[in-house]
Amino acid sequence: MSISPKLALLEEYALVARALSAPARLSLLEQLAQGERGVEALAEKTGLTIANCSQHLQQLRRAGLVTSRRDGKAVIYRLTDAKTLELMDLLRIVAERNLAQVERILRGLSGGEDAPEPVSRADLAARLAEGSVTVLDVRPADEYAAGHIPGALNASLAQLEQILPTLAPDAEIVAYCRGPYCVYAHQAVATLRRHGLNARRLEGGLPEWREDGRQVLVDAG
Amino acid sequence: MSISPKLALLEEYALVARALSAPARLSLLEQLAQGERGVEALAEKTGLTIANCSQHLQQLRRAGLVTSRRDGKAVIYRLTDAKTLELMDLLRIVAERNLAQVERILRGLSGGEDAPEPVSRADLAARLAEGSVTVLDVRPADEYAAGHIPGALNASLAQLEQILPTLAPDAEIVAYCRGPYCVYAHQAVATLRRHGLNARRLEGGLPEWREDGRQVLVDAG
DNA sequence: AGATCATTCAAGCGATGACTTGAATGATAG
DNA sequence: CTATCATTCAAGTCATCGCTTGAATGATCT
Numbered sequence: 001m002s003i004s005p006k007l008a009l010l011e012e013y014a015l016v017a018r019a020l021s022a023p024a025r026l027s028l029l030e031q032l033a034q035g036e037r038g039v040e041a042l043a044e045k046t047g048l049t050i051a052n053c054s055q056h057l058q059q060l061r062r063a064g065l066v067t068s069r070r071d072g073k074a075v076i077y078r079l080t081d082a083k084t085l086e087l088m089d090l091l092r093i094v095a096e097r098n099l100a101q102v103e104r105i106l107r108g109l110s111g112g113e114d115a116p117e118p119v120s121r122a123d124l125a126a127r128l129a130e131g132s133v134t135v136l137d138v139r140p141a142d143e144y145a146a147g148h149i150p151g152a153l154n155a156s157l158a159q160l161e162q163i164l165p166t167l168a169p170d171a172e173i174v175a176y177c178r179g180p181y182c183v184y185a186h187q188a189v190a191t192l193r194r195h196g197l198n199a200r201r202l203e204g205g206l207p208e209w210r211e212d213g214r215q216v217l218v219d220a221g
Numbered sequence: 222m223s224i225s226p227k228l229a230l231l232e233e234y235a236l237v238a239r240a241l242s243a244p245a246r247l248s249l250l251e252q253l254a255q256g257e258r259g260v261e262a263l264a265e266k267t268g269l270t271i272a273n274c275s276q277h278l279q280q281l282r283r284a285g286l287v288t289s290r291r292d293g294k295a296v297i298y299r300l301t302d303a304k305t306l307e308l309m310d311l312l313r314i315v316a317e318r319n320l321a322q323v324e325r326i327l328r329g330l331s332g333g334e335d336a337p338e339p340v341s342r343a344d345l346a347a348r349l350a351e352g353s354v355t356v357l358d359v360r361p362a363d364e365y366a367a368g369h370i371p372g373a374l375n376a377s378l379a380q381l382e383q384i385l386p387t388l389a390p391d392a393e394i395v396a397y398c399r400g401p402y403c404v405y406a407h408q409a410v411a412t413l414r415r416h417g418l419n420a421r422r423l424e425g426g427l428p429e430w431r432e433d434g435r436q437v438l439v440d441a442g
Numbered sequence: 443a444g445a446t447c448a449t450t451c452a453a454g455c456g457a458t459g460a461c462t463t464g465a466a467t468g469a470t471a472g
Numbered sequence: 473c474t475a476t477c478a479t480t481c482a483a484g485t486c487a488t489c490g491c492t493t494g495a496a497t498g499a500t501c502t
Binding site: 005006007008009010011012013014015016017018019020021022023026027063064065080081083084086087088090091092093094095097098099101102105106108109181182183 | 226227228229230231232233234235236237238239241242243244247248284285286301302304305307308309311312313314315316318319320322323326327329330402403404
């Protein structure tokens with residue numbers, strides 16, 4: 001070992017951090033938190049070119065955050081383990097605590113001042129059991145089909161205006177999306193509240209719900 | 222907001238990760254975990270030039286990981302909060318779990334094969350109470366003076382060979398240093414075991430011990 | 443075996459990062 | 473108010489990163 005072991009270790013830790021230091025890669029990790037995916041699907045969802053996406057995935061793999069396997073001619077990537085999610089979550093928490101810019105963006109997303117506290121997953125589960133809540137899944141239809149909270153309605157942000165009239169005016173609505181990195185639920189809640197509905201966000205998204213060991217409904221296909 | 226709020230958020234999260242993506246800055250954070258420090262002291266300990274050190278510190282500040290205050294003509298930096306430590310710790314854990322290179326380096330540090338499990342802090346506290354253990358602080362004298370576990374001997378790696386004869390051959394020795402990023406305790410344990418002594422590492426270092434709310438002795442000065 | 447398709451590699455470009463050097467700032471001490 | 477000292481700023485250099493484009497793998501299907 002030509003350099004000191006201490007520096008070598010720091011280099012390795014820095015490698016992991018560097019893997020998390022590009023928005024494109026965080027976006028990929030968010031997608032992978034939904035479940036394993038092929039390169040093409042990831043490129044599509046994140047808006048990256050295939051080659052660029054592949055390079056980012058390889059960087060994530062070098063950092064040990066994701067692993068891959070072959071399935072026919074496709075290569076399927078997935079998160080190495082739940083620690084990767086923890087790391088992303090802590091990154092977000094630290095950013096939210098310390099960066100004024102983040103708070104500004106989040107306030108902007110909520111459409112103004114009044115951002116109600118998110119609903120905890122345990123709370124939602126209890127309310128679901130007694131049927132006293134309407135759950136809204138604000139993700140693209142394919143992700144909804146791949147797994148969603150039982151009983152949840154599915155509507156993308158674009159579709160939201162259409163289904164507004166079908167919602168009971170006094171219903172208690174809980175919206176969720178991909179997870180803490182996803183802004184769909186924030187935006188949906190803002191829209192719903194602008195229309196006078198009683199809507200709140202779920203804490204976390206489907207990956208966290210699944211991680212809790214709660215029930216997830218998968219559409220036949 | 223010209224770009225999408227989602228991308229803006231990811232940029233902010235990435236900013237925090239980027240702050241952790243340079244070995245020099247991890248080294249600075251490790252020092253700051255010991256306690257607040259001025260720029261010059263940090264530069265000295267990390268081997269950076271003053272200007273370079275200052276620039277790194279400003280990046281850490283932009284990422285919200287450290288804050289600073291003025292004290293006379295000096296600027297004192299400190300970790301923003303314990304979450305910063307948690308983030309570093311998780312980074313290390315993920316690297317240790319997933320990167321073969323890290324395991325290789327750590328095995329090299331332990332001098333070979335037999336790396337005994339570290340002693341938990343709760344265990345050490347219990348043993349200390351009954352006086353059945355020798356605690357060794359493997360940090361520079363100034364850091365020892367600034368705070369150490371009560372009853373601990375202080376010896377840098379260089380001094381270790383000298384104090385070897387003073388240690389009872391059957392004593393149970395627990396070595397600690399700055400924390401999980403620091404390799405002194407690993408190396409000290411390797412040396413002690415090579416001499417046939419019964420030595421193990423403490424889990425974590427002084428910052429973690431302090432974080433637990435355990436007693437820390439500060440030399441009068 | 444040859445054709446096909448998803449993924450990866452390789453080269454090139456502009457932008458950003460780490461480090462150095464030397465000058466500027468800003469608070470304190472005389 | 474000037475001198476001093478710790479820190480920060482500014483400019484420059486070299487290396488690396490992110491992205492694009494086009495070619496090269498490598499596994500399947502006929």
